[in-house]
Amino acid sequence: MPVRAACAAVLVVSLLSSCASKPPVDGAALKTAFAAGDAGGSLRPKDDPKSPVALTPAAWGRLSKIGGLAGREMTVESISDIKLRDKEVVLTFDDGPMPKRTERVLATLDQFGVKASFMMVGEMAKAHPEIAREVVAEGHTIGSHTYAHPDLAHMSYDNAVAEIEKGRKAVEAATGVEADFFRFPYLADSKKLRQWVGSHQMVVMDVQVDSKDYFRDTPAAVATRTMDALRAHRKGIILMHDIHPRTAAMLPALLTQLRSEGYKVVQLKYGKPSTDMLVASTVTKPLAATN
Numbered sequence: 001m002p003v004r005a006a007c008a009a010v011l012v013v014s015l016l017s018s019c020a021s022k023p024p025v026d027g028a029a030l031k032t033a034f035a036a037g038d039a040g041g042s043l044r045p046k047d048d049p050k051s052p053v054a055l056t057p058a059a060w061g062r063l064s065k066i067g068g069l070a071g072r073e074m075t076v077e078s079i080s081d082i083k084l085r086d087k088e089v090v091l092t093f094d095d096g097p098m099p100k101r102t103e104r105v106l107a108t109l110d111q112f113g114v115k116a117s118f119m120m121v122g123e124m125a126k127a128h129p130e131i132a133r134e135v136v137a138e139g140h141t142i143g144s145h146t147y148a149h150p151d152l153a154h155m156s157y158d159n160a161v162a163e164i165e166k167g168r169k170a171v172e173a174a175t176g177v178e179a180d181f182f183r184f185p186y187l188a189d190s191k192k193l194r195q196w197v198g199s200h201q202m203v204v205m206d207v208q209v210d211s212k213d214y215f216r217d218t219p220a221a222v223a224t225r226t227m228d229a230l231r232a233h234r235k236g237i238i239l240m241h242d243i244h245p246r247t248a249a250m251l252p253a254l255l256t257q258l259r260s261e262g263y264k265v266v267q268l269k270y271g272k273p274s275t276d277m278l279v280a281s282t283v284t285k286p287l288a289a290t291n
């Protein structure tokens with residue numbers, strides 16, 4: 001493999017090591033952005049204390065309000081309306097809200113001027129309603145993720161439906177807004193449950209790119225794996241979790257890399273699909289359901 005290709009394959013990791021050939025990105029910006037992953041604290045990734053990166057006030061100033069990554073808003077009222085174009089991604093964060101961790105994610109999203117979808121667990125939203133409301137106040141999309149995060153595929157149909165309904169009610173009570181999107185815990189669904197969700201004014205949030213940020217990897221490894229998976233798909237819904245410190249730590253590097261490669265972050269909203277959507281549907285294939 002040529003040196004340049006090898007560097008590109010480990011682009012995010014490269015900020016902590018050295019590549020003989022310069023990767024096709026602004027390495028300094030990436031380095032700075034990665035350091036900013038811990039902007040609320042030591043300005044150094046918590047999961048990677050060996051990182052040589054530190055952020056000066058001047059560098060922080062240059063980093064603030066990074067633009068160019070925000071894409072369009074897409075209104076959808078069913079899963080078939082989610083028609084992403086090439087190089088469009090949707091950012092999703094599951095399992096929160098969680099104090100400090102969700103807030104770090106929110107701060108980074110604000111820095112880059114992009115909106116995500118937060119698929120909240122009902123009991124988490126109930127426990128931390130102030131953070132749930134902060135997510136709403138920042139303009140992000142709200143979805144639910146059951147009440148207690150069970151594996152619905154191993155429950156009776158009636159119990160599974162009750163769990164979905166309880167989760168949605170808890171999230172809506174905490175946030176004060178409708179939670180129109182739903183994600184299956186462990187992506188464990190069934191055709192019957194998907195149909196139930198779809199017929200109850202909710203849109204199933206599938207996943208095309210799994211960051212696997214629940215593995216005990218370094219933040220850089222998570223960002224690199226996510227970019228590798230995304231390059232294979234070229235577009236899609238990215239699954240992350242706002243309960244893991246490594247996710248918040250790697251997010252600036254991931255967003256910097258997305259911007260460098262020309263991706264746009266689309267925000268999903270519930271509603272009647274716009275005309276633009278219908279036009280787009282003639283040139284892009286619907287996303288296939290996963291799991």
Ligand SMILES: [Zn+2]
Pocket residue numbers: 094095145149185186
């Ligand atoms: Zn989950």
